[in-house]
Amino acid sequence: MGIMSFLRNRLGLIMVIVIGLALFAFIIGEVVHYGSSFMNGDRTTIGEVAGEKINYDDFSSKLEQNMQNFRQQSNQASLNPQMVSYVQQTTWNQEISQIIVQKQISKLGITVGDDESKALIQGSNPSPQIIQAFTNRETGQFDRQQLAAFLGNISSTKADPATKTQWANFVNQIIEGKKSEKYLSMIRNGLYVNSLEAKEDYEARNKIANFKYVALDYASIPDNQVKLTDEDYNTYYNEHKNEFKNPEETRSFNYVVFNAAPSKADTAVVKEQINKLLESFKASKNDSLFVAINANTPAPLVYQKKGQLEPKLDSVMFNATPGFVYGPYFSNGAYKIAKLVNTEVGPDSVKARHILINPATEGGVDKALAKADSLKKLIQGGKSFADLAKTNSVDGSAAKGGELGTFARGAMVPVFEDAVFNGKKGDYKIVTSQFGVHLIEIEDQKGSSKVVKVAVVDKALMPSSKTQSAAYAQAQAFLSKVSGSSFDQEIKAEKLKKLTADDVTATASAVAGLENARDVVKWAFGAKKGDVSNQVFELNLTNQYVVAQLQAIKPKGILPLDLVKKQIEPAVRNQVKAKQLEDKLNNALKGASDLDKVAAAVGGKVVPVQNVVFANPIIPGIAQENKVIGAIFGSPLHKVSKAIEGQNGVYVFTVDSFNNPPALNNALKDRQQIAQAMVQRMDTDVFNVLKDKANIKDYRAKFF
Template identity: 65%
Template sequence: MGIMNFLRERMGKILAIVIGLALFAFIIGEVARSGSSFMRGSQNDLGEVAGEKVPYDQFSKKVDQNTKNFLQQSGQAPTPQITGYIQETTWNEFVSKIILNKEIDKLGIVVGVDETRSMISGNNPNPQIVQAFGDQKTGQIDRQRLNMFLNNVATAKADDPMKVQWNEFVATMVESKKAEKYMSLVRNGLYVNSLDAKDDYEARNKLVNFKYAELDYASIPDSKVTLTDDDYSSYYNDHKGQFKNPQELRSFEYVSFNASPSKEDTAAVKTQIDKLATDFKTATNDSLFVQVNAETKTPLTYLHKGQLEPKLDSVMFNAAKGQVYGPYFSNGSYKVAKLVDSRVGPDSVKASHILLNPATEGGVDKAKAKADSLKKLIAGGASFAELAKKFSTDKTSGEKGGELGTFGRGAMIPAFEEAVFDGKKGDLKVVTTQFGVHIIKIDDQKGSSKVVKVAIVDKPLVASSKTQSAAYAKAQAFLASLTKDNFTAESQKQGLQIKKADDVNGVAAALPGLDNAREIVRWAFKADKGDYSDQVFTSGNQYVIPRLTVIKPAGTLPLDVVKKQIENDVRIMVKGKTLIAKLEAAMSGASSIDAVAQKAGTKAVPVENIVFANPVIPGLTAEYKVVGTLFGLQLHKLSKPVAGVHGVYVVEPESFINPAPMGDASKQRQQIAQAIAQRADNMVFDALKDKANVKDYRAKFL
């Protein structure tokens, strides 16, 4: 039973760490989507990867498992943002697993029985095994405990939860090892030769001194430029590769009606909190007062300086017992705080415990009686450690003689914490908590500082039903006035600001200006371009009515979708043509950069010590085309006009300064190889992902 409890308490953490970190360490943050619209997917398929379906029920089961792992590790309920992150991570797990397994199968990569056994109990076991079965003091694996656990697994029934979880863990560990072998094959195939090293060395160390004449794009006013359809088509065709959309995106505009608390709402809450402040001063049971009157019913515990919010820290650590501070406003609530107690206590405590379960002892009274008996035995000289191993239902600490290690305030539940921090070294105490009856031994106490116990009563400032109803009525009236073509006109007529949410993906949960926007996003991915919603959505304190404006399907986006996006770039291209013609005219008959600059009405600017690898022109910006052109020219030879980032240039190299001979190329090769290896994992995965034709239908499920 000891090992089974250990597994149940630790396996979730093992799996979470393995899934999150070790499964495929090179998974990039976002997996691109491609293929047809999600509406064409099966009603039961969340997506498709390389022709293999991703069933929704399997995905949902894995999300639930990963959410439980999060709860186990953090102790906090996931927010909408955390839920979205868990869903995205889980999706990435499915995609990466399918993609890599297909490649691994093609290459025949395996992890044999002996290799698996070595990862579990060999001389160099998997880090997760060490973490789960390691000794916290020595950092070494506890072989006896590991072997005992493995024996229990071997003799357990096939459907035993412990055995099922262990088999899942081993399977995940094996998959991770296969992925590691695959990436090792890729990295071992990378090679940097001496010519690569020489080119890189010169790019970083060879200098050029030059002059340039530039005509700035800003020298032509935007109002003087007329863009034609041919201009847009020309730019689009030359840059089509930039418009590849990895996943379907949608944009919508919306109007919102504010349902934030009104002045009347604020006055009502302030009246409530003022009365509570008066009653709080005379209350005799502060804990009960908080439980009855506070919105956030936080247990009263001792806190160090810095653990209270700043405005309370400076007051409560200098206040007299019973002093009331407030009302004050903080984090959306009006609050009143009262100093219940202050004292000087230890900063940290080292303790051990024996935990008794009232359910198995016949009730709380019998558990307390047994605890008192054990306490007497310990006080009489019996070994606390041996009794913990024999009687404690907390098997994780029980196997270590009841040791809980050293911890600070806030690490334990209030009743337990109060017992160990209020006692002294060597004390034995019996305490009852929601986990059972504890026999506690205070092994040591360290440090000493002032702590305070503060009771806080809060009342959140929220909109009244009257305020919410008024805002909702306005939203409904606006919705009733809409037709397919009058969204903009009606918004302007009513003085409403039209806001935009651009390039939203199908699984977005929150957007700038919109909290908890999942329902709006789900609507957007079901609507057609130009549709407005037939309902009013709630987002925080806003009532929202959206209208879908743009659909960007996965794949290469058509010109009409990106036309607005590229408008400024097209304008610069057109200006560039005019400036190129002007510089070409200035170059006619000119033999030097100074002559070109004079004829073009600009200056020849000297620049020194520029390297190919860092093409920043002082005072301007990085000009890759310009500097690249320089290193391809002969000395004192004028370039053709070059359309750069800031303007159009003509350049003339005046001198090249070669670096000292490179010498041994091995170090340079090693540096380049390391840089390539760092990029290789993501680049390989990108290539495999593109080939896999990932189809993502999550927008209709999540």
């Protein structure tokens, strides 16, 4: 306002108008270009919930932590776009939930006391998050000694400040989670089902109606005989307006894909590469090294049982002799050759315990091996393995005497697995893995089956740079020819396939037909209706090149009629047909005393129906007809009804009888069942209600 006052006072009214118009034109241009209000957020705000801003850096930090957790839980080093989108949406929902629930918690004054906080961390029944964080990976059991050791370290003056901060944040999350649990528990305890509700539910599920009906299907009137007017559309739209509420802005776009699929020449090159390796592979004396050097995706050589190999190998390797080479064959996007290294009959599972020694604290691997050998001699001389494990092992299993339980193949790292599955019961083995030096005792072995060790060399079939360049050039040539009005014509002229992505959200990472579509989506949310993309999008993960055109924009809120007109056309047509069929049936009802006369007048037939309950409103042979079944259960016996408009046609009926169930003498069980169903959906319902009232503004599309 200060700038505008200065201009008004110094340069006069004409200059103010000129500048005001220029600013207005600029702002409108930006709004149109970005497809949203120019006031939406800023460079550090990723969203707003109930007036509270969500900072980009804070959100990114939580997102990265959730990404890391997801990688660990899924055992995947990298995440594809769909996984990334899933984790991002989960993080966003967590952020929304935390804010809106926290506001309710503050209003109600819900707290967690010091004693309760301590119990959540180290009590007899700690938080599930604590149990998960301090569960031994090898045994799958909660390790209290590991927790106690960590708490001792974190409280010492030498503790790393960053670790202290992370721990404080972790504990705060647990406490806030407990507050949320109390809040939801208050709501849950307020749920109540009375005897009348239980009785109504019981009768809805058990009261039986037997009736007859005459129906005139909507399909009996050809669609081409029904002309729809604007009034027809408006009538239906106004009656169903709340069904067209759009929870968030969506956009639809058409697109063309130019695939850089591997050519015949590309395939020939990869085949030649794998064929050149064939003889060398057969003659190789060190198959592990050969795989490590030549495979695109080298995998450790481990024994596997029937069913663990890919199908093509599983069917041949168990009947072959060591040295047999299979292939080349094509599998999962690569040409491969496989060699049977060895076969043996071994146990299905092993029970073992170990002592893990850290070479870094012992002065190197040699000294760690020497210590393991000394411990082995002590055990063989009568010392307790369990006692030595408790005092010498750095593994979480130390508290349990080094016990690892019983495990099958694939549960341990290859060197550890080879030692326990190739040895015999009672053996002591010393091996070195990436975790340190292990002194292992094989306590038991169970089962017996044939296993094979197979080495696989793969060469991925990928398009060459020449193939990719040709596909890109084709896409670029198409883009140079099209404009908004000529998009469809050019597609037809070049005999291309037009694809459509409907109702895409601003944060979507994938759409129908495109797995890695984030850049296309970001463009769509900055374009105007009818715009053609100003570039060829390169989807590198799938070797696709895309040119797109924005087809429609659906804003948040109740959608206008023009955006849902095509969607509702079948329903509008049926509503118009219903009026015609109702008139026909009402004329037949005049003077008719029974359904047989109505059926004769309209050329229909009387259909008897038995054993229909209110809770399952389906007319056999037709479909679900809620309105019709509802009318039947509210009608008197033996009276011809008026015409009722249903989902599939117009009906006239008479109720022959109602079979009432036995009286509900004890409603307790029914009340409990209804209450249980309410509790199961309560958390989601509460979140959705609070979310609807929170006035959420989502700016994520500008950042990701």
